[in-house]
Amino acid sequence: MKPTTDDAILKVRGLTVRFGSLVAVDGVGFDAQRGHITAVIGPNGAGKSSLFNLISGAFRPSAGQVLLEGRDVTGASPNRMLAAGLSRSFQITNLFFELPVRENLRLAAQSVEGGRGLLRHVSASRAAQRRVDELIERFALHARADELAGFLSHGEQRRLEIAVALAARPRLLLLDEPTQGMSHADTQDTAALIRSLVDDGLSILLVEHDVDLVMDLSDHVVVMHQGAKLAEGRPEAVRADPAVQAAYFGEVQEPAHA
Amino acid sequence: MAEVLTIGRAPTPSVDAKRSAVRWLSYAFFAMALLFAAVAAALGDVFFFRLATESLIFGGLALSVDLLLGRTGLLPLGQALFFGFGAYVSALTLKHLAPSLPLALAVVLVSGTLVGLVGGLIAIRAKGVYFALISFGLAQVVSKIVFNTRELGASDGLIGVPAPVVSLGVASFDTAHAPSFFLLVLAGMAALLALLMRLMDTPFGRQLDAIRTNEHRLAFLGFDPWRYKLAAFVLAADIAALSGALYPMLRGFVSPELMFFQVSGNAVINVVVGGTGTFVGALYGSALLTALKSVVGSFTAHHAIVIGALFVVSVIFFPKGLVGYLAPALERLWSRR
Numbered sequence: 001m002k003p004t005t006d007d008a009i010l011k012v013r014g015l016t017v018r019f020g021s022l023v024a025v026d027g028v029g030f031d032a033q034r035g036h037i038t039a040v041i042g043p044n045g046a047g048k049s050s051l052f053n054l055i056s057g058a059f060r061p062s063a064g065q066v067l068l069e070g071r072d073v074t075g076a077s078p079n080r081m082l083a084a085g086l087s088r089s090f091q092i093t094n095l096f097f098e099l100p101v102r103e104n105l106r107l108a109a110q111s112v113e114g115g116r117g118l119l120r121h122v123s124a125s126r127a128a129q130r131r132v133d134e135l136i137e138r139f140a141l142h143a144r145a146d147e148l149a150g151f152l153s154h155g156e157q158r159r160l161e162i163a164v165a166l167a168a169r170p171r172l173l174l175l176d177e178p179t180q181g182m183s184h185a186d187t188q189d190t191a192a193l194i195r196s197l198v199d200d201g202l203s204i205l206l207v208e209h210d211v212d213l214v215m216d217l218s219d220h221v222v223v224m225h226q227g228a229k230l231a232e233g234r235p236e237a238v239r240a241d242p243a244v245q246a247a248y249f250g251e252v253q254e255p256a257h258a
Numbered sequence: 259m260a261e262v263l264t265i266g267r268a269p270t271p272s273v274d275a276k277r278s279a280v281r282w283l284s285y286a287f288f289a290m291a292l293l294f295a296a297v298a299a300a301l302g303d304v305f306f307f308r309l310a311t312e313s314l315i316f317g318g319l320a321l322s323v324d325l326l327l328g329r330t331g332l333l334p335l336g337q338a339l340f341f342g343f344g345a346y347v348s349a350l351t352l353k354h355l356a357p358s359l360p361l362a363l364a365v366v367l368v369s370g371t372l373v374g375l376v377g378g379l380i381a382i383r384a385k386g387v388y389f390a391l392i393s394f395g396l397a398q399v400v401s402k403i404v405f406n407t408r409e410l411g412a413s414d415g416l417i418g419v420p421a422p423v424v425s426l427g428v429a430s431f432d433t434a435h436a437p438s439f440f441l442l443v444l445a446g447m448a449a450l451l452a453l454l455m456r457l458m459d460t461p462f463g464r465q466l467d468a469i470r471t472n473e474h475r476l477a478f479l480g481f482d483p484w485r486y487k488l489a490a491f492v493l494a495a496d497i498a499a500l501s502g503a504l505y506p507m508l509r510g511f512v513s514p515e516l517m518f519f520q521v522s523g524n525a526v527i528n529v530v531v532g533g534t535g536t537f538v539g540a541l542y543g544s545a546l547l548t549a550l551k552s553v554v555g556s557f558t559a560h561h562a563i564v565i566g567a568l569f570v571v572s573v574i575f576f577p578k579g580l581v582g583y584l585a586p587a588l589e590r591l592w593s594r595r
Contacts, residue, residue, distance in 0.1 A: 056478070082480035096471040107468050110461055111480030121459050168480055 009034040009172050009203045010086075015054055015064035024050040026227040027064070032172070032205050032220070037198055039206045039214045042224035043247070048207045049091065051224065052176055055205070056088040057081040068172065082111065087170035091177040091207070093157045097150030101141055101160060104149050105132045108167030131167060139163040139193075155186045162193070172203045179210060191217055215239060223247075279585040279592075284451060284538040287545075291444050299437050307436035311508050313548035314443045318501025319521070320528035320540035321450060322494040327526065328535030329458065330490045331470030333390040336397025337525055340495040342517030343373055343400070344502030346410065349419045349512045357420040359433065359507065366503040367496060374495025378488045385473075394519070401517035415513030419506040433507040443504055447541060450497065454537050466490055531572055533581030542580050 008031035015028045025047045032038040040048050053059040055066055057078040066074045068084050076084065096104050106122065109131040123129065136145050139159045144152055149160060162178055178194065179187040191213060198204060208214045214221060215235040222232040225247045231238055238244055291310070298306050319341045326332045347369050348362040355361060381392045404410050411417070421434035424442065431438040457463045465486045468476045473483045506512050515521070524547065532543025550568065554561040576583050 058478075077482065078477040079480050079482045082478065088478060090475075094472065094475045096468055096475065098471045099467065103464070107464060107476070108479045110464075119456060119460055121456075122461055122464055125461065164475075164479070 007034045008032060009069055010038075010055070010205065011065075011067040012051075012055065013065040013067070015051065015066065016062050017050055017054055017059055018062045023227055025054060025061075028222075028224070028227075028229045029064075030222045030229065030232055032203060034203050035198060035201060036219040037194065037204045037206060037217055038220045038222065039208055039218035040222045040224060041208060041211060041214055042230070045226075046224040047227040048224055049176065050227075052088065052174055052205075052207055056086065056174055082168055082170065085171040086174065087165045087168055087172075088174035089161045089165040089176055089178060091180055093154075093161050095149045095157060095160060095164065098148060100146050101149055101152065102132060102136070102145045104160060104164055105135050105167055108164040109135075111168045131169075135163045135167060154181055155183065158182060158186075158190070159193075162190075166197070166202075170202070172205065173197070174205045174207075176207050177209055178206070179208070179213065187213060279588040280536050280538060280581060281455070282588065283536075283542075283581055283584060284455070287538055287541055288444065288448055295437060295440060295444075304436045307440050308508060309548060309552060310545075311436070311440045311443050312505075313545045314440075314447050314541070315501050315504050315508065316521075316525065316528065316548070317541040317544035318447060318450060318504070319498050319525045320532070320544050321447075321454060321537060322497035322501070323525045324529045324535065324537055324540045325454065325466075325490060325494045325497065327529055328537075329463070329470060330466045330487060331473075332487065332491070333387075333393075333526070334494070334522070335390045335394035335519070335526070336522050337393070337494070337498050338517050338519070338521035339377070339393075339397035339400050340370060340374060340498035341502035341505075341521060341525075342404070342512070342514070344370055344499030345505040345512040345516050346404065346416065347499070348503035349416045349506040352419050352422060352506060353416065357422040359422045359424045362422070362503055362507075363500060366499050370496045370499030371492055374492040374499070375488075377495060378491035382484060382487045382491055394522070397517055397519070397522060401514050404517060405514040411513075413514060415511055415515075416506070417511040419510050419512070421507055421510065439508065443508075446504070450500075451537055451541070458537075462486065462489070527569055529579075531569065531579055533579030533583070533585075536579070536581040536585065539579050539581035546580065 010032040012031075013029045015025055016023065017025045028047075028051055030038075040051060042048050050059065054061045057073075057076050057080065060075045064074070065072060068081075068086055071084060073081060073084050073086070081087075096107065099107075106128055109128040110125065112127060112131060136142050139162070141156065141160060141163070144156060149157065152160060158178065158180070162175065165173060165175075175194070179190050182190060187210065194204060194206075194217060206214070206218065218235055220232065221235050221238045223230045223238055223241075223244050230247055231241045231244050233241075294310060295307075298310075319337060322340070323334055323337050326334045326337075344366045347366050351362045351365045352358075355365075377396055380396065381389055384392050405413055421432070424431040424433065431442050433439045433442065458467070465476065465481060469483050469486060476483050502516065505516065528543035528547055529540050530543070531546060532541070533539030547565065550565055551561055554564045558564065
C-alpha cells in the first residue's frame with residue numbers, strides 16, 4: 001500500500017444533480033490522490049454512474065465543484081475535460097463499431113497531435129501513429145488491428161474501450177465498470193493492466209460492481225448509497241464499517257470465501 | 259476467394275482495396291464522360307451535351323448531399339436551397355455586374371459561405387429526423403420568399419442571363435458553346451471529387467466519419483462534434499451553391515423551382531442510387547437518373563411513376579447503390595487473380 005500523501009489530482013465538493021424532483025447525486029465530496037486508484041462503489045441506483053457523468057462533463061451539476069489539479073472544471077464539456085487531462089471509459093462499450101480498431105485508436109490519439117494542416121493526410125500524423133502502435137502492443141490487439149471494432153469479442157471490445165480512453169494521454173482516467181461482463185480470467189488480466197497503468201504514473205478513478213476486485217485493487221474507496229456518500233477510507237476500513245455492511249454488503253451477502 | 263467459414267470474424271476486405279476500387283470507378287466515370295463527349299462532338303450534337311452538363315451540375319448538388327448524408331450522417335432534405343441560392347446570385351452577378359465566370363463563382367463562394375453558416379447554425383442544433391425537417395423547412399421558406407419577390411422575377415425567375423467566356427491564357431471557353439461548357443463543368447467536377455476524396459483522408463474528414471459512427475464518444479476524445487458538423491454543413495452549402503452557379507450559364511435563366519423539394523429530393527435519390535458515402539456515386543446516380551428520365555420520358559409523360567418504381571426496386575435490391583455494389587465486386591475480382 002502506498003503512503004497517503006495529500007496530493008489530490010481530483011477534488012469533488014458538494015456535487016449535486018437533480019433530475020426533476022429526483023436528487024440523483026446529493027452533495028458528494030471526496031479527493032482522489034495522484035498516482036492512486038480510487039474506487040466508487042455502491043448498490044444499484046446509488047448514483048455512481050451519475051457521479052461519473054458529472055465529473056467527466058457528460059452532465060452539468062446542479063450544485064457543487066469539480067477541481068482537476070486545482071483548476072475549477074465544474075460543468076465543462078467533455079472535450080474540455082479531456083484537454084484538462086481527464087478521460088473516461090464507458091460501462092456500455094462505446095466505440096466506433098463501423099471503423100477499424102486502428103482507426104478507433106487513431107481518432108482518440110489525434111488530439112495529442114498539434115498543428116493540423118487542412119489537407120494533410122492522416123498518415124502524416126507521426127506522433128498519433130506511434131501512440132496507436134504503442135496501444136495496440138500494450139493491449140494485445142495486433143491480431144485484430146485492421147478488423148472493424150464491431151467484430152471484436154466482448155473482452156477485446158472492453159480492452160479497446162480502455163485503450164481508446166487512454167490514447168490522448170490523460171493524467172486522470174475514469175473507468176466505468178471496466179470488467180463488466182468479463183470472464184474471471186479476463187477480469188484478472190484487466191486488474192493487472194490497471195495496476196500497470198498506475199505504475200506508469202496515471203491516476204485512476206473507478207466505478208466497479210465487483211467488490212472483491214475493488215478491495216483488492218484500490219487504495220481508497222468511496223461508498224455511495226441513495227445518491228449520497230455513506231463512507232470512505234482504505235478498503236479494509238470501509239469493509240469493516242457497520243453502516244457500509246448494513247447498506248451494501250448486507251444486501252449482496254455472498255458465501256464467505258474472501 | 260474461397261468461401262471460408264471463420265468463427266466470429268466477418269470477411270472484411272482491406273480499407274485500401276475498397277478505396278482503390280472506388281478510385282478506379284471514379285476514373286471510369288470521367289473516361290466514359292470523355293468518350294461520350296468525343297462521340298457527341300463527332301455527331302455535332304447539342305441537346306445531349308446540354309443534358310449531360312445538367313446531369314453533372316445536379317451531380318455537384320448530389321456530392322454536397324453525400325458529404326452530409328454519406329459521411330457526416332446528416333440527411334439534408336433542403337439542400338436545393340443552397341443550389342438555388344448559388345444559381346440566383348450567379349445569374350444576378352452575370353447580368354448586372356459582369357459576364358465573368360470567375361467573378362460569379364467568387365461572389366457565390368463568399369455569399370454561399372455566409373448563408374451556409376447561418377443555415378448551419380440553425381440546422382446543426384438538431385439531430386436525425388429533426389435535422390432533416392429543419393433543412394426541409396428552411397428551403398421551403400426561402401423558396402416561397404423568392405417565389406413572391408418581384409425583384410427576383412417572382413415565379414418567372416430571371417431570364418436572359420448572358421453566357422460568359424472563360425479565357426485560360428492559351429485557350430478560351432465559351433460557355434454558350436455546348437461541348438466547351440461540358441468539358442469545363444466536367445473538369446470542375448473532377449477537381450471537386452478529387453478534393454472531397456482527399457479531404458476524407460485528413461483528420462477533419464475522419465472526424466466526420468467518427469461523427470456518423472458515434473458522435474457521442476467523439477466529444478470524450480477531445481473534439482467538439484458541433485464544430486465539425488458546422489464545418490461540414492458550410493462546405494456542403496458551398497459545393498451546392500457553386501454547382502448552382504453553373505446552372506444559369508447552361509440554361510440562360512433561373513427559376514424558384516431550383517429551390518423546390520423536387521430538386522432536394524432528387525439529389526438524395528441520386529446519392530442513394532449511386533452509392534451513399536462513395537462521392538463518385540453521386541455523379542453516377544445523377545447521370546443514371548438523367549439518362550433514365552430522358553429515355554423513359556420519350557415514351558411516356560408519366561416518367562415520374564416509372565422512375566419512382568425503379569427507385570424503390572433498386573433500394574430494395576441494391577441498398578448500397580451502384581458504386582456500393584460495384585466496388586466490393588471489383589475487389590473480389592482483383593483478389594481472385
